[in-house]
Amino acid sequence: MHSRRSVRSSRTPAHRRSRTAAGLLAAAALLVSACSAGSAPGTSPAAAxxxxxxxxxxxxxxxxxxYGQRPSWRAxxxxxxxCTTVRVPLDYAEPGRGDVRLAVARRKATGPGERLGSLLVNPGGPGGSAVGYLQAYAGIGYPAEVRARYDMVAVDPRGVARSEPVRCLNGTDMDAYTQTDLTPDDDKEVDTLVDAYKEFAEGCGADAPxxxxxxxxxxxxxxMDIVRAVLGDKRxxxxxxxxxxxxxATYAGLFPERAGxxxxxxxxxxSLPARRLSLDQTAGFETAFRAFVKDCLRQPDCPLGGTGTTPEEAGRALKAFFGRLDARPIPAGDAEGRRLGEALATTGVIAAMYDEGSWEQLREALTSAxxxxxxxxxxxxxxxYYERDAGGDYSNxxxxxxxxxxxxxxxxxxGPERVRxxxxxxxxxxxxxxxxxxxxALTCAYWPVAPTGEPHRIEARGAAPIVVVGTTRDPATPYRWARSLARQLSSARLVTYDGDGHTAYGRGSACIDSAINAYLLRGTPPADGKRCS
Incomplete structure (x- = not known):
């Protein structure tokens, strides 16, 4: 779902622009945790x-x-x-009985100054290509002083992009999936939605059982710990x-003494169950939408209203527009004849919520529509948002x-009754x-593989200082999550960015960037509770 993806800045590749992007339906697999399907929306006390x-x-x-592999790097x-390839065990309970080959890329430190080792970057998702992110942005767009001292490194996690990617549907079927109605009006439309989730899940299961x-x-x-060792870094x-x-954070919890x-x-x-995560994220998108509306209403051509329009009225106008698209999709200038219905329109609006730099584009798109x-x-x-190319193919x-x-x-x-x-x-x-x-949030109910995780706290006792950054009006990862994670991690330093958009580093705040750069380059963590705007 949406919150597990990330947008860095307007300088990032298109797929990062939207953490992003992962349309409503495909992104349905909601963030990270989950509760038992029948529990109330909140934290499961025992699991938490x-x-x-x-x-x-x-x-x-x-x-x-x-751990003893020696990488063979190639252009x-x-x-x-x-780039190189690193082998990891398919199953850590039975190493040697099947491997996964991970794609690893690096851009060596450019100098001057003493090399500090490797800096691994991950743009989020899950499912975002770290290698693509490194080559398109991080390897050339990170602060020059950081790139001078570190080898910039990215690993596509198992099942992602270049690392034995999972594929579930062909382009045509994925087109149909992304257009499935997520606001069913009757039992027949609910059945259609459930069938779409089942078809998606069955495709994934058939591809990589x-x-x-x-x-x-x-x-x-x-x-990542194997990759760390292969790169020759102690931490x-x-x-x-x-x-x-x-x-x-999971790495720090598993390997606190190796967390640098x-x-x-x-x-x-x-520590939160899936339903609570989804609910928090829903509120986060509402907060971001209200910020967008406030900005939009300052413009003379805002399609959601004019002087004196309230955020509630603007929201009702957009919701009514979605309802009209549900009944009658409109032309979208698409060579393949696709039309814009409610599902795709909603995804387009949500995509723009990740980065306030997209608000002007969204205002113009809404005006046209x-x-x-x-x-x-x-x-x-x-x-x-879906990473669909002009030929109708989707990334994984x-x-x-x-x-x-x-x-x-x-x-x-x-099941549907719990959603209702x-x-x-x-x-x-x-x-x-x-x-x-x-x-x-119903997607995972039909998944062909049973879940192996539960909501849990991560304390990482013994780890070096860990810098946790939260943005106050982040739509995808609400600020309260940053505060909660910082309270869990025993060595956390919470840094707050008072602003809009998803994530903060490298998005224009000199205060945030200087604090993180100082930590990466000199090992000086920011004071806990530092605030930037």
Whole structure:
């Protein structure tokens, strides 16, 4: 779902622009945790009190061949970058009985100054390509002083992009899936939605039946420790955004003595169940939408109203527009004849909530759609969010997103009746997006593989200072999650960015950037409670 993806800045590649993007339906696999399908929206007391246990410090003999690999680097794709492949066990309980080959890329430190080692980056998701992110942005767009001292490194997690990617549907079927109505009006439309979820899940299961059982965040974090060793680093230095914060925190919990300078930007809360995560995120998108409305109403051409319009009235105008699209989709200037219906339009609006730099584009797209019956702008935002190219092909982002989410935690709902019972709560959190996001949280109910995780606390006792960054009006990872994670981690330093958009580092705040750069370069963590605007 939406919150596990990340957007860095307007300088990032298109797929990052939307943490992002993962449309309502495909993103339905909601964030990271989950409660038992029948529990109330909130933290499961027993699970939330459980902590992630650290692994033994000594490397098991069965894993020694993996830790002892020597990488063979080669030039790849983009000038200045090198790539290699690192083997990790498919199943850590049975190392040697099947491997996964991970794609690793790096851009070596440019100098001057003493090399500080490797800096691993992860843009979120789950499902976002870290290698693509490194080559398109991080390897050339991170602060020059950071790139001078660190080898910039990215690993596509297992099942993602270049690392044995999971695929579930062909392009044509994925087109149909992304257009499925997420606000069903009757039992027939509910059945259609459930059938879409089942078809998606069955496709994933048929594509990678063995791998699908081993795509958890815990396994991805253990993979990162092998990569750390292969790179020759004693400790992991890491910047993770959105879902990348959950991956980084999990690493610290499993290997606290090997956690070096970790920055977790746009933090997630691993102690919450899925339904609560989904509800919090729904409220986050409502907060972001209200900020967009406030900005839009300052413009003379805002399609949601004019002087004196309230956020509530603007929301009702948008909701009414969605309702008209549900009844009659509009042309979208698409060569394949696709039209803009409610599902794609909603995804396009949500995509723009991740980055306030997209608000002007959204205002123009809404103006064209609402006043000129032209859905091309919103369709473009939606396609970017889903990582659909002009030829109708999709990256594996949405497939990996669901595969990881549905394995990490039990589903938020076990069937349509549970969703119906929660609709009022979700619509109270967001009159505009609540209904769709509630139905979107049903995806994992039909997943072919049983979940292996539960909500849990991560304390990482003994770890070096860990910098946790939260943005006050972040739509995808609400600020309260950053505060909660910082309270859990024994060595956390919470940094707050008072602003809009998803994540904070590298998005224009000199205060945030200087604090993180100082930590990465000199090991000087910011004071706990530092605030920037």
């Amino acid at each position: 009190q459980a902590g992630l246990a650290a692994l033994p410090r000594a490397t098991p003999a069965a894993l020694a061949p993996y 790849c794709g983009v000038p200045g970058f090198q 063995k791998l699908l059982r081993h795509l958890s965040t815990v396994e991805a974090a253990r993979d 992991l230095t890491y910047v993770g955004a959105s879902y990348g914060t959950f991956l980084g 300078r970790l920055v977790l930007d746009g933090a997630m809360d691993p 609402m006043r000129e019956n032209d859905g091309a702008g919103l369709l473009m935002l939606s396609d970017s 982002l949405m497939y990996a997103n669901a595969a990881v989410n549905c394995l990490d935690l039990p589903p938020a709902f076990d 019972e929660s609709l009022g709560t979700f619509e109270e959190a967001s009159p505009v997006f609540g209904e769709g996001l509630a139905w979107a």
